[in-house]
Amino acid sequence: MDKLHLSEAEWRERLTDEQYRVMRGHGTEAAFCSPLYEEPRAGVYECAGCGLPLFSSDDKFVSRSGWPSFTRPISPDAIEETIDRSYGMVRTEIHCARCDGHLGHVFEDGPAPTGLRHCLNGVALSFKPE
DSSP, X not given: OOOOOOOHHHHHHHSOHHHHHHHTTTOOOOTTOOGGGGOOSOEEEEETTXXXXXXXXXXXEOOSSSSOEESSOSSTTSEEEEEEOGGGOOEEEEEXXXXXXXXXXXXXXXXXXXXXXXXXXXXXXXXXXX
């Protein structure tokens, strides 16, 4: 996949302040604040930074974590993983494969069929209803 490379000034123009803080600064939005946490409609969740389709509502579940959660991405090529050792923890960070925007983390405490919980910052997503 071709990477999207923008200057920091271009990212600041493209993203809101909160999106920039989370996606470019590896931040986390407050739990239970995203309207996407309880979004009931069918559709596709795209990267707010570049529009790459990332997750389907078919794979969304209520995790009670406070953030939109999914069992798997639309395509294994849509996201990339890195080890995150911040805050004295070891976690697996997920970011957009096209623009490298920080999306959230993936944990091994999700439901079947994958056992994974892709825990996303809602501000890093845009929702396209079917």
